[in-house]
Amino acid sequence: MRWLIGIFAFMTIIGIPWAKACFIIGNFSFLPFGKEPIDRKYLTGNEDIGTGDWTLIGNVIWCVLAGFWLALGHLASAVACTMTIIGIPFAIQHLKLAMISFAPIGQTIVSKEIAESARVVNRARL
Structure with a gap:
């Protein structure tokens, strides 16, 4: 669904930044x-x-x-997923999706290793 909205947003010139955000969230939703x-x-x-x-x-x-x-939808899904033990990893992913869904512009999706190395580099800069 997010990819379809992204395609529609790309058709409008003004919607290109939000279209990119739709594709980022869609890819993250597909393989989180x-x-x-x-x-x-x-x-x-x-x-x-x-x-x-x-x-x-x-x-x-x-x-x-x-x-x-x-x-809000991802938060509700996270709460529903925590009702069973097997759903807890999915709840964690829904919480990540809720964070990026709230403000996705300027964000990118990377592996956990790359994100951790970026944190180490930025700590060294400070």
Whole structure:
């Protein structure tokens, strides 16, 4: 569903940043295990068009139109998944999806190892 919305958003020129967010969330929803969302600026150390000043404006628009409801749905799914022991790993993934669904612009999906190495590098910078 998110990929279809992403295709529709790409058709409108103004919707391209949100279309990219739809595809990122869709890919993360498809294969969430072993991956996690991370801020691109935090990962690369450089600002780009999705991590600059416009990120806040884009994320506010996203949150008002779609992000709040997507995050709420993933939170409800996480609560439902915790009802059984076998559902707990899926609940954890739904919590990750809720976080990225709330404000996806400027985020990317990487493996846990890459995210941890980015944290180590950024700690060394500080």
